[in-house]
Amino acid sequence: MQLAVTAKHMPYRPYTNLLPSSDDIWQYVTDMITDWNLSSYIRLSHEVLDAQWKGTSTAGRWALRVHDKTKDVITEAAYDHLFVAVGPDHYPNEPHFEGREMWEHSGIKRQIYHSIYYRSPDVFQGKNVLVVGAGPSGVDIVSRIVDIANSVRFLWIWIMRILTLSKTYISVKPVAIPELSGNIVEGVHVKPVIERFTSNSIVFTDNTSLTHIDTVILATGYKFIIPFLTAGGYLEETSNISRLPDDRTLRTNTRYIWPLWQHMLSLDPRYPLGSLYFMSIPIITPAMYCGIVQTLFALHTIADPSLLQSRDTFFSHLLAQEDRLRAKGFDPDKYGHSVYLNQGSNAYYDEVVGYLQERGLGGMPEIPPLGQNYSDSWRVIDMPHIFSVVVNWLKVESRGEDVVRQWLEGVETEDQWVALMDKLFDLGEEGI
Ligand SMILES: Cc1cc2nc3c(=O)[nH]c(=O)nc-3n(C[C@H](O)[C@H](O)[C@H](O)COP(=O)(O)OP(=O)(O)OC[C@H]3O[C@@H](n4cnc5c(N)ncnc54)[C@H](O)[C@@H]3O)c2cc1C
Secondary structure: OOOHHHOOOOOOOOOOOOOOOHHHHHHHHHHHHOOOHHHOOOOEEEEEEEEEEEEEEEEEEEEEEEEEEEOOOEEEEEEEEEEEEEOOOEEOOOOOOHHHHHHHOOOOEEEEEEEOOOOOOOOOOHHHHEOOOOOOHHHHHHHHOOOOOOEEEEEEOOOOOOOOOOEEOOOOOOOOOOOOOOOOOOOOOEEEEEEEEEOOEEEEOOEEOOOOOEEEEEOOOOEOOOHHHHHHHOEEEOOOOOOOOOOOOOOEEEOEEEEEEEEOEEEOOOOOOEEEEEOOOOOOOHHHHHHHHHHHHHHHHOHHHOOOOOOHHHHHHHHHHHHHHHHHOOHHHOOOOOOOHHHHHHHHHHHHHHHHHHHHOOOOOOOOOOOOOOOOEEEEOHHHHHHHHHHHHHHHHHHHHHHHHHHHHOOOOOHHHHHHHHHHHHOOOHOO
């Protein structure tokens, strides 16, 4: 929903669909760059190749090598502070499957690829497709191709409703975030987890197999890796976070980057606190809002480093947060960056801004006075609420362009968008 992913008090343009398209999102970001005069600071097609700290634990600079792809030249530059904002969905995670290559090369036009390479449903005309994984990408893809492909078989990891009259399959497996279940994809059969591939079939853990699949799409998520930090020796990729008492150097097991205070401030002792910040790592959290909150923290602490507590104090806070997650039954090594499972997204924003408020910054631009939450109350809504609004909006859409425009008539300010969502929610299951 568009408003959930906006910056504060910056709604989308009037008449933008409540469920914005990628073009709408592009427009929103472009408007933001124009309104905030940012274009002169942006270097497109420049890739950071590696970053190395040149200095000590108390002083120094980040030395970056950057590839200018337009001119094909590599430049070097040094910076006091480094913000890593490469996004959580950049490096595909592909599980290892025994026999995958044998299956792929034994049939004509068989293919397996990650959902990051999915572009359009049209190419699935007449194909038999197996989508692996039922996260947002998996759900999104099956819902788009189910009517186009011959049959879509879907490895389902959430609790789903099985619909009749379909040729497709769906599997049920306990999940970390049951509240997110309930997505409905009609016409999809359920299959359990893949056990292995053979030259002519895909075998599942229930000993069933499928022999006629042409395409397997791995909607299996992304890896939290930052190759340019790893290349410079400042982020170890490891299978085990292994919290050794004397070793707090930065590492990732591809799901969790450790040790970071509030998912953004590196506690690695090789450089001063405040030298390396990460943006928008928390998952199932609107990235735009999250990034702005984290930027508030980062910029204020860069401007005044005395705002930063000691590394040990931040470290104790991190351990306490991990303990809180464990107490809820979630392994921090897997779910450490899910603020949704921990304190919740809005509580997270309030904690980060609260840190600044408690240090006398309440009332500064964008920071409410001490005692007042940063998160707008309308953002504190639960998943069933969101689904209800979405379902009713889809009903509005199904009535055609004119009805959509009537609903969007005069909706311009953030308050008016919120009122629109409230109205959709109040319609309840009856809908429009
Ligand atoms: C299929 C899909 C659907 C989604 N749907 C939604 C949704 O409906 N609502 C929602 O809120 N979120 C959604 N998300 C999540 C959302 O896209 C991300 O949360 C958001 O894009 C993160 O923003 P970001 O700026 O942190 O990272 P990104 O948007 O990923 O931007 C990171 C940028 O860093 C660049 N970069 C990476 N490495 C380097 C390097 N070495 N040097 C220079 N640049 C580099 C990348 O090229 C990229 O331009 C979806 C994600 C996916 C994959």
